[in-house]
Amino acid sequence: MAEKTYLQAISDGLRQEMRRDDRVFVIGEDVGVYGGAFKVTLGFQEEFGPWRVIDSPLAETAILGAATGASMMGMRPVAEMQFADFISCGWDHLVTVAAKQRFRAGTPVPIVVRLPSGGGFSGGPFHSQNPESSFAHIPGLKCVCPATPEDAKGLLVAAIEDPNPVLFFEHKHLYRRIKADVPEERYVTPIGKARTHLEGDDVSVITWGAMVYTADEAAKQLETDGVSVEIVDLRTVMPWDKEAVLASVRKTSKVVVLHEDNRTGGFGGEIAATIAEEAFEDLDAPVKRIAAPDCPVPFSPVLEKAFIPQVEDVVKGLRELAEY
Amino acid sequence: MAVREAEPVGSLSEVREAGLDREDLLGIYRNLLVTRGIEERGHILYKQGKIPGSFYTGRGNEGAAVGVATAMGSNDVGTPLHRDMGVHVTRGVEPWRIFAQYMGREGGPTRGRDGNVHMADARLGMIAMVSHLPAMLPVAVGCALAFRIRDEKRVAVGWFGEGASARGDAHEAMNLAGVRQLPVVFICDNNQWAYSTPTHLGYAVEHLADRAAAYGFDGVVVDGTDVLAVYRESKAAIEKARNGGGPTLLELKTLRMEGHAVHDDAFYVPKELFEEWAKNDPVERFRTWLRENAELTGEEEEEISSRVKKLLNDALTQAEESPQPDPGTLLEGVYATPEDLDTPHHK
Numbered sequence: 001m002a003e004k005t006y007l008q009a010i011s012d013g014l015r016q017e018m019r020r021d022d023r024v025f026v027i028g029e030d031v032g033v034y035g036g037a038f039k040v041t042l043g044f045q046e047e048f049g050p051w052r053v054i055d056s057p058l059a060e061t062a063i064l065g066a067a068t069g070a071s072m073m074g075m076r077p078v079a080e081m082q083f084a085d086f087i088s089c090g091w092d093h094l095v096t097v098a099a100k101q102r103f104r105a106g107t108p109v110p111i112v113v114r115l116p117s118g119g120g121f122s123g124g125p126f127h128s129q130n131p132e133s134s135f136a137h138i139p140g141l142k143c144v145c146p147a148t149p150e151d152a153k154g155l156l157v158a159a160i161e162d163p164n165p166v167l168f169f170e171h172k173h174l175y176r177r178i179k180a181d182v183p184e185e186r187y188v189t190p191i192g193k194a195r196t197h198l199e200g201d202d203v204s205v206i207t208w209g210a211m212v213y214t215a216d217e218a219a220k221q222l223e224t225d226g227v228s229v230e231i232v233d234l235r236t237v238m239p240w241d242k243e244a245v246l247a248s249v250r251k252t253s254k255v256v257v258l259h260e261d262n263r264t265g266g267f268g269g270e271i272a273a274t275i276a277e278e279a280f281e282d283l284d285a286p287v288k289r290i291a292a293p294d295c296p297v298p299f300s301p302v303l304e305k306a307f308i309p310q311v312e313d314v315v316k317g318l319r320e321l322a323e324y
Numbered sequence: 325m326a327v328r329e330a331e332p333v334g335s336l337s338e339v340r341e342a343g344l345d346r347e348d349l350l351g352i353y354r355n356l357l358v359t360r361g362i363e364e365r366g367h368i369l370y371k372q373g374k375i376p377g378s379f380y381t382g383r384g385n386e387g388a389a390v391g392v393a394t395a396m397g398s399n400d401v402g403t404p405l406h407r408d409m410g411v412h413v414t415r416g417v418e419p420w421r422i423f424a425q426y427m428g429r430e431g432g433p434t435r436g437r438d439g440n441v442h443m444a445d446a447r448l449g450m451i452a453m454v455s456h457l458p459a460m461l462p463v464a465v466g467c468a469l470a471f472r473i474r475d476e477k478r479v480a481v482g483w484f485g486e487g488a489s490a491r492g493d494a495h496e497a498m499n500l501a502g503v504r505q506l507p508v509v510f511i512c513d514n515n516q517w518a519y520s521t522p523t524h525l526g527y528a529v530e531h532l533a534d535r536a537a538a539y540g541f542d543g544v545v546v547d548g549t550d551v552l553a554v555y556r557e558s559k560a561a562i563e564k565a566r567n568g569g570g571p572t573l574l575e576l577k578t579l580r581m582e583g584h585a586v587h588d589d590a591f592y593v594p595k596e597l598f599e600e601w602a603k604n605d606p607v608e609r610f611r612t613w614l615r616e617n618a619e620l621t622g623e624e625e626e627e628i629s630s631r632v633k634k635l636l637n638d639a640l641t642q643a644e645e646s647p648q649p650d651p652g653t654l655l656e657g658v659y660a661t662p663e664d665l666d667t668p669h670h671k
């Protein structure tokens with residue numbers, strides 16, 4: 001195993017799938033000659049040619065609609081939105097056509113949509129969002145949010161294999177910051193199975209994506225207080241591993257649900273409600289949500305720091321629960 | 325690149341040149357009758373309270389739909405819309421399944437999950453439409469992209485209406501198709517009314533086919549009530565696409581002879597317009613043509629129409645016998661399984 005960045009793991013996984021399966025192709029803005037805005041597909045066009053690494057016009061509906069049509073004709077498209085934020089332009093296609101086609105017409109739509117998401121570097125309101133809850137709400141779509149390089153590769157392979165439209169949220173703040181061992185060989189990380197990032201006994205944090213690392217740093221601080229924190233990395237929010245969450249709740253009896261998306265309507269609300277419905281008797285404290293406030297993602301570093309949940313916010317929340 | 329207005333079809337020899345023999349012509353006539361018959365009976369079923377929701381027909385568009393579908397190859401694919409029943413009929417969907425679809429029964433192509441003409445038989449190369457009308461154009465372009473990537477001699481046909489032409493999906497689809505010169509043919513069913521909106525409130529060019537020039541391909545205006553002219557122009561466009569010549573936009577002009585849906589009496593359409601276009605009813609027009617150019621006899625006419633009647637009677641009976649969907653199966657198929665990919669196209 002070699003140490004890889006999160007970005008390299010995605011790139012390797014995609015290249016491996018394209019080498020073993022002619023049906024897999026890439027389409028998106030600047031994915032070919034330029035190698036993608038974040039260089040995930042750097043060198044792909046040289047290896048696979050311009051008809052498998054397709055530079056598209058600036059037209060998200062055309063990209064997603066073309067991916068859907070091609071998938072129905074036997075291809076396995078991997079479409080890239082240059083930033084997850086731009087998926088708003090293709091929302092109609094995904095939700096109206098791709099998500100519902102299997103249910104109503106019996107026609108599967110095996111596409112992957114790669115979505116560089118998340119903030120932390122002054123991307124402002126249109127280059128920083130985490131729109132996973134909007135899509136987790138739509139029956140027929142799957143939403144994948146890996147946190148580690150190993151999962152990024154294994155879940156991308158799973159997404160390409162999956163017979164459904166899979167939205168692959170890759171967090172930009174993890175791209176080059178996070179490095180870890182990644183197996184060279186092909187492997188599949190199952191969609192819908194959470195990972196225990198850290199075992200603990202006193203408080204659970206349920207989270208995904210970049211917030212796994214925020215929770216991790218907070219847990220280290222709590223350790224010095226003598227509080228043992230368990231971190232459950234959901235890996236995928238649709239489907240989500242309800243059993244793993246409930247098992248952790250039953251173990252610790254205190255829960256923080258943490259995400260980088262806005263609080264109201266964020267996927268944490270669904271998790272908190274499920275815990276209240278199914279594990280109420282196991283709780284020793286109210287479920288606490290830590291999320292971004294209900295405003296657009298701001299540009300200024302000072303404002304953005306106030307927006308994205310920080311380690312100290314999580315430390316504070318964990319201490320409150322520990323003392324409850 | 326000026327738009328071309330297609331000439332009407334004159335003689336039998338001209339039709340033969342376009343690749344149709346007399347049997348094919350009688351087949352087209354039968355498909356026109358089946359198309360109209362399905363929608364007329366659907367209308368009755370609706371009034372009998374047997375069809376939930378709303379009900380849409382393509383009266384006036386039968387020739388346009390059958391003409392395009394007749395020109396398609398068996399491995400070609402398409403995304404017909406709610407005025408294009410003739411496409412489903414021509415591709416070979418059994419009429420009983422269409423009645424079952426209307427009534428929301430288990431035997432319809434969507435098994436009661438969706439209604440009216442929101443259906444398709446994927447085995448026959450059709451992809452089910454959604455209500456958001458130009459939304460299927462990018463999908464048709466994607467089918468063509470797959471054919472181009474694999475160097476297959478197949479063509480995708482994407483339908484839209486003059487109303488749908490106002491939306492961005494139509495532009496994005498045609499632009500991508502033009503840039504990549506993909507094997508796709510765009511069919512605009514211009515029936516002059518988008519619900520109650522007339523063309524002059526929908527677009528500002530003379531012909532919608534004029535827009536093809538902006539995407540770098542040809543546009544042709546065709547009288548959509550002339551099934552043979554529609555066939556000839558579609559055939560030319562489809563074969564051009566098949567042979568690497570890129571997309572074409574065909575604008576098929578008709579008049580929507582009924583309301584937007586069954587609840588709408590179309591009071592906003594001038595009576596004179598209906599009277600004028602009634603003279604060009606596509607079914608009547610083709611019947612007259614067959615009599616004058618292909619020696620259609622009264623006996624043949626009688627035989628074809630009685631066969632169609634029997635087909636539709638039997639279809640209705642079979643559809644009414646089809647069970648209601650089981651509510652216990654409601655959640656089936658929200659997500660696809662790997663086995664679902666075992667179709668002629670997904671492989």
